[in-house]
Amino acid sequence: MKEQKWIHKGLITESLSNGMFRVRLDNENLILGYVSGRIRRSFIRILPEDRVKIEVSRYDSTRGRIIYRLRNKDSND
Numbered sequence: 001m002k003e004q005k006w007i008h009k010g011l012i013t014e015s016l017s018n019g020m021f022r023v024r025l026d027n028e029n030l031i032l033g034y035v036s037g038r039i040r041r042s043f044i045r046i047l048p049e050d051r052v053k054i055e056v057s058r059y060d061s062t063r064g065r066i067i068y069r070l071r072n073k074d075s076n077d
Contacts, residue, residue: 019040
């Protein structure tokens with residue numbers, strides 16, 4: 001059985017080295033996010049102040065994988 005993941009929306013607050021980012025979730029938690037392979041392959045730029053969807057493991061809620069960068073019009077959801 002595959003591990004269950006939570007999907008949250010958040011805001012990139014800080015860019016760190018090696019594709020790592022500090023992300024403030026909508027519930028005000030601050031976690032460490034890394035870029036998923038699909039985003040890396042598609043050369044999608046992620047900058048501070050971007051809204052993203054992030055996948056967080058139930059076992060380690062301090063880190064997550066950034067799976068989608070929301071466009072400006074999508075960020076109001």
